[in-house]
Amino acid sequence: MSPEAPQEGAGEAPQPGGVSGQVLLAVAVLSLGALPPILVLPHDRLVADASLPLLGWLPLGIAGVVLVDRAARSLVGWAAVAVAALTPVAMVLAILPSAQPGAAAGPAWLLPVLAVALAALPASGRAARRWRTWIVAWCVAAVAAGAAAWTWGSVTAFGLAATLGLLAVAGTVAASAVVREPRPVIEPLVDVGLLVGILVAGVAAGGVMWQFAEHERIFGAEVVGALAAAVTIMMATPAAVTLRRAWVARRYGSGILSPDDLVTLSGDLRRDGDPRLLLATAGDLVAVASGTDAVEIVLDEVEDRPGWTSFPLVVGEERVGTMAVRPRHPEGLEARQDAVVRQLAPTVALAARAVDLAVEAQHARNDVIQQRQVERARILADLHDDLGPALAGMGMRVEAARATGTAVDLDALADDLAACRADLRRIVSALTPEPLVGADLAGALTKLVGSFATAAGPALTLDAEAVDEVDGARAIVAYRFVAETVTNALRHSGARHVRVRVTHHDDVLEATVSDDGPGGAPVVPGVGLTSLATRAREAGGRLEVVPGDRAGLVVRLVIPGSAA
Structure with a gap:
């Protein structure tokens, strides 16, 4: 029986800080019942078969009061109080007229204790069923022992057996009030079996050696037999302890993590593996060590699931x-398993923390790899967007000079090549393109558009309005946008006129490059347009490619000021 009353379900326990009315009533009933023996015993010549059992009823009643106090509406507690209160009175009334008190009632004095066993029969729950088994067993054993002592022993032997039986029942009732989860019945039986086995082995060995010494006429045969029995018991005890440990480990697990288990755990933290495997390994090891069905470890707080028991994993004051x-049993963990799991929880918490750190390190490595890829993509885009247009412009001027037969302006080419070298250095170090160094956006765009102008190429016009205050990331994106889209228009559009318009109103930067060529929107955007679209998104803006109103293509970049 558990601290809660198993017979009638969970009752409300008395409020702490005071004595409940049920406890006061139980004490009153017990006191009234115990009063007659207290008054009669000092003045009556009662023999051991009456006085000793009377001494056993009072502890049973006290145990019942304790159970009533711990478990409201406890039938077992009230039965113990009632039996302890009424039986002594009946015993005294039965023995007073007789000079042989034991002959008046005999083993019938112990029959009322069976009322406690009957009260314990209705039980629900694992703990209640186990206490029911112990209470019923001890009640029956007390009556049986008293009857056997009465039948085959002396009057004093009956009194002693009856008193010991009552004390055993009282101890079981009191234990059911304070122990919430008793051990399975089979465990004490195994302990008793091993103890009996040790004693039987000792007695057998001592008897054999005694008989041998008597047969061989050895002096002090009794001493030889006693010595053999003692040695056998000493040697059998470690073997019995080993057997019990093996049985407990098979039933509940070993209860510890061995050094090999710790090596297995640390092996899952290898650099090229998934650190989360350590959680699964740790769960398997804890399941084996605690004798449970399964253990799952997660790096988060989870809600309780039916059939599962959750334990927080804490390192320091941080829950990890x-x-x-x-558990294997549908009614939860055994007390031994619960203790083992709680004992292993700090070690598992450290393993969970190690996994958490390993996962963070893995994410950091992935972030470094990703940033490296992003940096490579940036350098590729910068080379394409910055050096590509400049080199294309120089190449078109050379081709135009060759086509017209005029001389190439080597000084201008040298200046442009020097700018390209400077721009390359800045691309590698992710700095601002060279035309924007020490200049505003309007001046940089004027110089950029002018670098594309050739006598044989299409006409280029630039219209920049209120862009003097644009700087930073938006200025770089706008500059590269103009460079890329003008280069594409000159190469692919076949236009006679390319117009560049850049405006800055209401803190919104808008850049548009349009041409009057026959071509439409590209079916598959190239590296340049893809790079520009990525840059626009990173700056919080957008890139649009639409056909012109009459002909050609319009590419528009819009970047709100809040994204700058």
Whole structure:
């Protein structure tokens, strides 16, 4: 029986800080019942078969009061109080007229204790069923022992057996009030079996050696037999302890993590592996060590699931995860298993923290790899957007000079090549393109558009309005946008006129490059347009490519000021 009354379900326990009315009533009933023996015993010549059992009823009643106090509406507690209160009175009334008190009632004095066993029969829950088994067993054993002592022993032997039986029942009732989760019945039986086995082995060995010494006429045969029995018991005890440990480990697990288990855990933290495998390994090890069905460890707080018991994993004052345990028994963990899991929880918490750190390190490595890829993509885009247009412009001037037969302006080419070298250095170090160094956006765009102008090429016009205050990331994106789209228009559009318009109103930067060529929107955007679209998104803006009103293509870049 558990601290809650198993017979009638969970009752409300008395409020702490005071004595409940049920406890006061139980004490009153017990006191009234125990009063007649207290008054009669000092003045009556009662023999051991009456006085000793009377001494056993009072502890049974006290145990009942304790159970009533711990578990409201406890039938077992009230039965113990009632039996302890009424039986002594009946015993005294039965023995007073007789000079042989034991002959008047005999073993019938112990029959009322069976009322406690009957009260314990209705039980629900694992703990209640186990206490029911112990209470019923001890009640029956007390009556049986008293009857056997009465039948085959002396009057004093009956009194002693009856008193010991009552004390055993009282101790069981009191234990059911304070122990919430008793051990399975089979465990004490195994302990008793091993103890009996040790004693039987000792007695057998001592008897054999005694008989041998008597047969061989050895002096002090009794001493030889006693010595053999003692040695056998000493040697059998470690073997019995080993057998019990093996049985407990098979039933509940080993209860510890061995050094090999710790090596297995650390092996899952290898650099090229998934650190989360350590959680699964740790769960398997805890399941084996605690004898549970399954253990799951997560790096988070989880809600309780039916059939699972959750344990928080804490390192210092920080919760690092949750260990969920599924017991083999549907009614939860055994007390031994619960203690083992709680003992292993700090070690598992350290393992969970190690996994958490390993996962963070893995994410950091992935971030470094990703940033490296992003940096490579940036350098590729910068080379394409910055050096590509400049080199294309120089190449078109050379081709135009060759086509017209005029001389190439080598000084201008040298200046442009020097600018390209400077721009390359800045691209590698992710600095601002050279035309924007020490200049505003309007001046940089004027110089950029002018570098594309050739006598044989299409006409280029630039219209920049209120862009003097644009700087930073938006200025760089706008500059590269103009460079890329003008280059594409000159190469692919076949236009006679390319117009560049850049405006800055209401803190919104808008850049548009349009041409009057016959071509439409590109079916598959190239590296340049893809790079520009990415840059626009990074700056919080957008890139649009639409056909012109009459002909050609319009590419528009819009970047709100809040994204700058």
